[in-house]
Amino acid sequence: MLVTSVGMNTTWGEMMSQISRDNGEETPLQVRLNKLTSSIGKVGLVVAFLVLIVLMVRYFTGNTEDENGNQEYNGSKTKVDDILNAVVGIVAAAVTIVVVAIPEGLPLAVTLTLAYSMKRMMADKAMVRKLSACETMGSATVICTDKTGTLTMNEMKVTKFWLGEEPVEEEAYSSISPFVCNLIHEGVALNTTGSVFRPNSGSKIEISGSPTEKAILSWAVHVAKMDMQKW
DSSP: OOOOOOGGGSHHHHHHHHHHOOOOOOOHHHHHHHHHHHHHHHHHHHHHHHHHHHHHHHHHTTOOBOTTSOBSOOGGGSOHHHHHHHHHHHHHHHHHHHHHHSOTTHHHHHHHHHHHHHHHHHHTTOOOSSGGGHHHHTTOSOOOOOOTTTTSOOOOOOOOEEETTEEEOSGGGGGSOHHHHHHHHHHHHHSOOOEEEOSSTTSOOEEESOHHHHHHHHHHHHTSOOOTTTO
């Protein structure tokens, strides 16, 4: 076997690095929530400004009354402290409108909705690892994928064997010299940690180990006619 690259330099490593990389892209739901929050904030500011203007005009024109039924503002007869208290109350009411305009429970409601969607998708045999992916995966009708071990049998098989630069067909393997065959058997035995077990003479061989090791051992036993008891 000729190893050309390992780790993150392999094709699999590049794929995993792209998947795990955070590109900062917002999901469709986040984009809509940002627009909604911005719209609510703008409406809240406009309403607060209008309330501030209307209350100020009503107060200084003498159209507001206190708890005793008297006018709160009566020109120069009204004390400065009373005017300041009234103005502060009006400003506080306007600021309160701005503060309560954006609902604080909106992010929590979104998270609970996505969690519920993830649970529903699990019932449909679709596992979503990232919560935000439920936004787009929930509307998918067809998923085309190839994942070993999830949709397949999690098995690998040796399809071609090279001796030097020449490929060797399965039928022509018997023409290889015994010395080279012995080296191949030794290489398979030293570079695999799996095991080959045959319960009895007529039963099927059971091979344990990683998918790669099982493929190599299966090829060595069935094609290379390797005696596992010897090695």
